[in-house]
Amino acid sequence: MPAKPKWAQLADHLRGQIASGELAPGDKLPSTAQLCQEHGVSTIVVRQAIFALRTEGLVEGVQGVGVFVAERPES
Template sequence: MVKHTGRPAYLQIADDLRAQIRGGALAPGDPLPSTAQLAEQYDASLSVVKMAVGILRNEGLVVGQQGKGVFVRDQAEAAPAADLAGEVAELRSAVQELAVRLAKVEEQLATSTTRPGSRSSR
């Protein structure tokens, strides 16, 4: 289930599926559950699940087969691309988290009262 942590749901789902793949719970050649099954499992919309699976595809962890489904890729084949893609995904995640934190700081600054006698920079 997706948690309300401020981290986008699709990233949480991708993280969980990635951990299952790297941990061996989903082995090379195993099919991922259907989009509908994943949506029910994570209590998320179909579009959110599709975005999460798209991240795993971009990282080279899974591969889609038209009309058959999405399968865990053999990591020996995908290792170089997966390593780089994983690093990019981690960087994107860190940037997203920083953006959320920055937005909170900016909101606090905008709503805080100014000290008497302080001047605007305009």
């Protein structure tokens, strides 16, 4: 089985931090540059990972401000 693409690995990592509460609703994610440096990936990889999380409704972007963990809907 082929290895997961780097963007999927990064998305899994961030998803895990959100699920564990390490990144709580309303928290700002590290910048693209910080994520690139921390994980040794390119800007495109970070953008794809954030796009996947945004599609899942886990994060939301605010133009010119950053990407934040989405508020969880009440169960």
